[in-house]
Amino acid sequence: MTEQTAKIESRCDGCGGTLVRQVNQFIHRNQLWWDAEFSCASCGDGGCEHSGPGQAPEDVRNALLAKHGPSRLCVVGQVSSLVSVMKVVREVSQVSLPRARELADELTDTGLVGTLAEMEFLKTRLRSRGVTAEVRSDVGAESRPIPS
Ligand SMILES: [Zn+2]
Incomplete structure (x- = not known):
């Protein structure tokens, strides 16, 4: 199962801990x-803040990226049309059409970067439309082998 976790520390409103x-x-x-x-370990305050589907807010994503590093998703092999890739991108992120086009271009070129769960999720969605992609954690590598 693809799951990432991170901890974010802040000041407790109740006790200052x-x-x-x-x-x-x-x-x-x-x-x-x-x-x-x-x-809060000092005053025992605590609870569930959120649990549900959807894109995580930026502070949550940033904490996960800082702890685990980004993952890169690349479409491998030939893609008959970018349209299917764009459809998937729009399903998962509700972006504008021009932005979906940019993201689809990135996916089929250098790859798209995000958290591991986001990239695994996108990979699964792409596969359901017949597009093969793979997740790599080697972000920062300048070049990638092109599968033949
Ligand atoms: Zn406290």
């Missing part, structure tokens, strides 16, 4: 999910 938010991103029921729970 250290409030720890544990955030998770994973794939659940064929959707991208994220959840967050917080707890």
Whole structure:
């Protein structure tokens, strides 16, 4: 199962201690999910902040990326038409058509970068439309082998 977790520390409003938010991103029921729970070791405050499907907010994504590093998703092999790739991109991220085109271009060129759960989710969606892609964690590598 693809799941990543990270901790974000902040100041507890109640007691001034250290409030720890544990955030998770994973794939659940064929959707991208994220959840967050917080707890303060000093005053015992805590609870569930969020649990549900959808794109994680930026602070959650940034914490996951900082801890685990980004993953890169590349479409491998020939793609008969970019349209199917664009459709998938729009299904998962509700971006504009021009932006979907840019993202589809990136996917078939250098690859798209995001969290592991996001890229695995996109990979699964692409596969359901007959597009093969693979996730790599070697972000930063200047070149990638082109499968023949
Ligand atoms: Zn506290």
